[in-house]
Every structure is written in structure tokens, then in C-alpha cells.
Amino acid sequence: MILVVGEIVSRIRTFLSHGIFAVVAVYAVVTLAFVVIALTPDPGEAALTHSLVRQGRGDQLEAKLRAYRAARNLDVPVTTRYARWLVDITVLDWGRSFATGRSVLSMVREGLAYTLSYVVPGVVVGTAGGIWAGLSTARDSASNAGRGLSVLSYAAFGVPSFWLAAVFFVTVAPKLSWFPDRLPTTGPFSPEVLLFLAPAAVIVAVNVFAGQLRYARTKGSEYFQSDFVRQHRAVGVSRRKVMWYVLRVAAVPLLAVSLADLIAILVVNVFVVEYVFNVPGVGFLTYQAVLDRDMPVVLGMTMVVALAGIGANFLQEVANTLLDPRIGDDGGAP
Incomplete structure (x- = not known):
């Protein structure tokens, strides 16, 4: 009993330490974004100056620049802006x-809804x-189906997202009279929008499928070559049960790569897909901003991406502790 309580306390401490690190990491990422933007010259000031000079209104330049900076809080010292911003986002x-x-928060909610509607x-x-196909390929690696799935994974992994999207809009969409020619305005989870975003979901699925399969x-x-699987086969355990057992043992490392793929999708594929499909999601809004x-x-969008990426890593650490099947009731390995 004492050992069980001690293990629970140890796990709680581990979760808390990982949680604190995740919070610090999120603030570090958005702070870096703040510093980069704050120290970068504002092209808006240059555009305003150029416009006024071209219009022969150079005498108004100083007043217009002051108003421009005041509207964006650029007339306040960077340290003061950072302190206020840190409190505000918290x-x-x-x-x-x-x-x-x-409101940025409303834009984030709306953009996140559009992104999740096809990413999830x-x-x-x-x-x-990908997991099913990968384990099936590992189990039947010498079969034609296994070789075919291996070739499919390499082909899918090597196809760029923007190319898939461009091919769809150029060759497939014009032939589908029922497919919307632009994003409907009925809301992110309406049937019309989900239909329009179905190809985007397929593109995301192809990228995830390829990585997971490999x-x-x-x-x-x-695992299929390990002693414990051979023992299961020797005593007549069915192929389906062996597959389930291997999946259970491999759950933690496979979960880790799932979260890594999700981060990669947020960083790369979401931006590409939303730009091509003109979807006002997190990627498109960030690009435009x-x-x-x-x-x-x-x-705000950087905060969303940081929360997603760092939050995924935190969940991975939690899963590594809770889902590892090698920690059983008898405390032994399978």
C-alpha cells in the first residue's frame, strides 16, 4: 500500500514538473515572437511615409506617424508594452x-474552428x-500486400501537400458540379463547409498515413520478431490477438510519433492547405497577419501553435507514464 501511494505521489510530481515546464515553454515561445516583431522595422510606417510624400502632404507626416504609432502602442517603451501584453494574455x-x-480571441476561436474541422x-x-497498415506490413512483410503498402507509404510521403491541393483544384474540382467553388459562409462545422474541406482533410490524412505507416x-x-510474440504464436494465439497485443505494446512509441506528426501538420501542412484552399483558419490568418x-x-496565433505543440509534448509525457503496458500489476515486463 505504501509503495502504491509513493508511486502515485511520484507520478503527480512528475506531471506537475512537466506541466510547469510546458507553461514556461509557451511563454518563452510567444516572448520570442514578441521580441522579433517589436525589433523589426514596421513596413507600415514606410508605406505611410511614401504615400504622404507622393500626395504632397509631407507637412502632415510627423502628425500622421505619431497617430499611427499611438494606435498601435508603438509610442510606449518596449519593456512597458511587453509587461502589459504579458498580463493581458494571461x-x-x-x-x-x-x-x-x-477581437483577437474571437478571430482565434473562429480560425481554430475552421482548422480543426479538417485537421481532426x-x-x-x-x-x-497508418498504424493498421504499418503493423499489417510488418506482420506480412514477405507478401505482395506488404510490399505494396511499403511502396505506397514512400509515394505518399514524397508528395507535397501543395501539389495535391493544386491537382485537385485543377483536374478534379471542375468536374464535380456539386462541389462548392468557394468556401461557404455557413459556419466552420456546417455540412457545406465540411464538404468543401473534405479534400483538405484527405491531404492531411495522406501525410499522417505515410508517416504512421513507416x-x-x-x-x-x-515486436513481431520478439520472443514473447513467438511464444504467443506457438501456443496457438490467433493472428488478430497477436496484432492487438503488439499494438498494445507499441502504443507509447506510436503515440509519440502521432503527436509529432500533429505538430508537423500545424507548422507546415496547415499553412499550405489553408493558403491554397483560402480557408480562414489558423495558418491563413497567421500568414495574413x-x-x-x-x-x-x-x-495570438503564435500562442495557439505553441499551446498545440507544447501541449502535445506534455500529453505525450503523461501517456508515457500512464499507458506503458510494460508496467503491469506484477511490475514486470511482458
């Missing part, structure tokens, strides 16, 4: 967009299909 007051005047089904389908095949090959130097939106 209490979920992320300010308003310089470009649109909308893509990740779920790609992960499930990793699951590698880990599965190790960077072009406009819309600091509140850039920092």
Missing part, C-alpha cells in the same frame, strides 16, 4: 486586430489507417 485579453478591429478527421483517419512498420517488425504586421493577431 487573463485572456489578447487585444484587437490592427487591420480589422476585431484527417489526423484520426491517417493515424488509424513508423508502425519499423516498430512492428521489432504577418504580411500586415498585425502584431496582436500574430501573437
Whole structure:
């Protein structure tokens, strides 16, 4: 009993330490983004100066620049701006967009809804299909089906996301009379929007599927050749049960790569897919905010990406502790 309580306390301490590190890491990432933006010359000032000079209104330049800086809090020292911003984001007051005047938090919620509407089904389908195909390939590596799946994984892994999206819009979409020609305005989870974003979900699924298949095949090959699997086969355990047992043993490393793939999707594929499909999700809004130097939106979207990536790593650490099947009731390895 004492050992059990001690183990629980140890795990709680581990979770707390990982949680504190995750919070510090999130603030470090968004602080870096703040510093980069704050120290970068504002192209808006140059554009305003150029416009006024061309219009022959150079005498108004100083007043216009003061008003421009005041509207964006650029007339306040950087340290003061940072301190205010740090407090504001902590209490979920992320300010308003310089470009649109909308609340950044509402823009984040709306953009995140559009992104999740195709990322979640893509990740779920790609992960499930990739793990199943990878373990099947590892189990039947000498079969034609196993070789075919291996070739498929390399082909899918090597196809760029933007190429898949471009091919769809150029060759497939024009032939589908029922497919919307632009994003409907009925809301991120409406049937019309989900239909429009179905190809985006497929593109995400293809990328996740390829990565999961290759990793699951590698880990599965190790486990299918292990002594404990051979013992199960020797006593007549069915192929389905052996597959389930291998999946259970490989769950933690496969979960780790699933979260890593999710981070990669957020960093790369989401930006590409949303730009091509013109979807106002996290990637597209971040890209547009960077072009406009819309600091509140850039920092808000950076916070979302940081929370997703670092939060995924935190969940991975929790899963490594809770889901490792080698820690059983008898405390032994399988």
C-alpha cells in the first residue's frame, strides 16, 4: 500500500514538473515572437511615409506617424508594452486586430474552428489507417500486400501537400458540379463547409498515413520478431490477438510519433492547405497577419501553435507514464 501511494505521489510530481515546464515553454515561445516583431522595422510606417510624400502632404507626416504609432502602442517603451501584453494574455485579453478591429480571441476561436474541422478527421483517419497498415506490413512483410503498402507509404510521403491541393483544384474540382467553388459562409462545422474541406482533410490524412505507416512498420517488425510474440504464436494465439497485443505494446512509441506528426501538420501542412484552399483558419490568418504586421493577431496565433505543440509534448509525457503496458500489476515486463 505504501509503495502504491509513493508511486502515485511520484507520478503527480512528475506531471506537475512537466506541466510547469510546458507553461514556461509557451511563454518563452510567444516572448520570442514578441521580441522579433517589436525589433523589426514596421513596413507600415514606410508605406505611410511614401504615400504622404507622393500626395504632397509631407507637412502632415510627423502628425500622421505619431497617430499611427499611438494606435498601435508603438509610442510606449518596449519593456512597458511587453509587461502589459504579458498580463493581458494571461487573463485572456489578447487585444484587437490592427487591420480589422476585431477581437483577437474571437478571430482565434473562429480560425481554430475552421482548422480543426479538417485537421481532426484527417489526423484520426491517417493515424488509424497508418498504424493498421504499418503493423499489417510488418506482420506480412514477405507478401505482395506488404510490399505494396511499403511502396505506397514512400509515394505518399514524397508528395507535397501543395501539389495535391493544386491537382485537385485543377483536374478534379471542375468536374464535380456539386462541389462548392468557394468556401461557404455557413459556419466552420456546417455540412457545406465540411464538404468543401473534405479534400483538405484527405491531404492531411495522406501525410499522417505515410508517416504512421513507416513508423508502425519499423516498430512492428521489432515486436513481431520478439520472443514473447513467438511464444504467443506457438501456443496457438490467433493472428488478430497477436496484432492487438503488439499494438498494445507499441502504443507509447506510436503515440509519440502521432503527436509529432500533429505538430508537423500545424507548422507546415496547415499553412499550405489553408493558403491554397483560402480557408480562414489558423495558418491563413497567421500568414495574413504577418504580411500586415498585425502584431496582436500574430501573437495570438503564435500562442495557439505553441499551446498545440507544447501541449502535445506534455500529453505525450503523461501517456508515457500512464499507458506503458510494460508496467503491469506484477511490475514486470511482458
